[in-house]
Amino acid sequence: MKELIINKNDSGQRLDRFLKKYLSKANQSFIYKMIRKKNIKLNNNKAKPETTIFEGDTIQLYLADETIEKFREEIKIEKSNLDLDIIYQDKNIILINKPVGILSHSAKKESSNNIVDSMVYYLYEKGEYNPKVEKTFTPAVCNRLDRNTSGIIIGAKNYPTLKVANDLIKKKKISRYYKTIVKGGIKKDKIIEGFLSKDEELNKVAITHNKRQDSKEILTSIKLLNRSSHYSLLEIELITGRTHQIRAHLASIGHPIIGDMKYGDTITNKYFKEKYDLQSQFLHGYRIKFNKTYGVLAYLKGKEFIAEANEKFIRIEKELF
Incomplete structure (x- = not known):
């Protein structure tokens, strides 16, 4: 027994x-x-x-x-060579600034250099996670970002934190903000609506104004930060969080994100690739705010955290605006 x-x-x-x-x-x-x-x-x-x-x-x-x-399945800790950019951590939570080109989660054909496996390895090396002591729990992340989207990933070091953080995200008690540059001039702040349907085979979504059988309602909040003659610097807040929502939604209203190879404008992308070597969408999850919290994360109520963008993004923003 x-x-x-x-x-x-x-x-x-x-x-x-x-x-x-x-x-x-x-x-x-x-x-x-x-x-x-x-x-x-x-x-x-x-x-x-x-x-x-x-x-x-x-x-x-x-x-x-x-x-x-x-x-029983043996838990193996894969060594990771990824140097995590940690912007905040305490005994419960860890906030990581994910770079462009890195997966949030592991994939079968990928190495251990993704955010989840790298975080687990980091906590194992620090002595904060011991798979021989834990029966079922492994540190996990509470949100995902596309491979070529950078920004803040929320990691949970224990199960109570994971449970509370997931609930706070689901109930929209944690606000997540993205910074992006789009083609064209947006004149004012607004909330745009639509319906999103996904093509699993192509890993691409479509936005419509009318609901389809397989579509889900989306809401995206746009705040204008700056504007030039050809481009707009925006802060985006996800009211709903769907696959590729920001990228596809902005493209659907005629303002595609610069550098976006899937939903963007070919001529615009070519210009930024040649001038700045921009080979991914300019989209950075730069800020999160814990509006209301409870339980093990009660102490984070009202706290805000900001993650700096990479040097290339900073240079483009300065030169355009």
């Missing part, structure tokens, strides 16, 4: 979901069968799959060590 003591990083979830992560190679029917046959108990009592487990609870696994080993 093996006994597991639930810690704060496993607390607050359903028993069956915890077991599916702990015995990650086992199928759901096996886990349900073991619970039903009392081969898995909670606090030495008959358990129910939907029961919420809390810190201090104990789970008894009346399974052979070989069976547990067979269904």
Whole structure:
């Protein structure tokens, strides 16, 4: 018999979901069968799959060590050569300024030089994360940015933080602001509306003014920061957060982002590539604000964090405006 003591990083979830992560190679029917046959108990009592487990609870696994080993997946920490640009961190949260060209999450054919794996490795090296102690939790990020969009990524060092931060983002209690330069002159601040549908095969979205069966409503807030004869410097706030929303939405109203190879203007992109070697969209998630918080992140209420753009973006902005 093996006994597991639930810690704060496993607390607050359903028993069956915890077991599916702990015995990650086992199928759901096996886990349900073991619970039903009392081969898995909670606090030495008959358990129910939907029961919420809390810190201090104990789970008894009346399974052979070989069976547990067979269904367990070893957590491997991949060494990362990525030098993280950390703009803030404390015992719960870590804010990382993601550069252009780096993935937020790992991909099958990619190396460990993505934000998630690099963050896990960084916390492992610091001694803040130990996979041998944790049963199911791995540090995770709460938001994503496109590969060629730079800016602030919110990382959670523990499960309570991950749960609260995800909830705050979902309920729009954390405001996320992006800085971008678009073609053409935008005259005033405004909120633009539309409907977004995604083509999974092409990894591209389309914006329409009328709702389609597969489309989702989008709202994008535009604040004019500066304007020249040919370009506008904008601050964008995502009211809804959909795939490629900012890029596609701005392009749909005739103001594509400079450098955007997927939704941008070919002639404009060619000019900026030749003059500045700009090979990605000028889009930087430069500012976040914790408007309302609670629980483990209550102390961040009203706090604002800013991440500086790369040197190329800074140079383009200065020369255009």
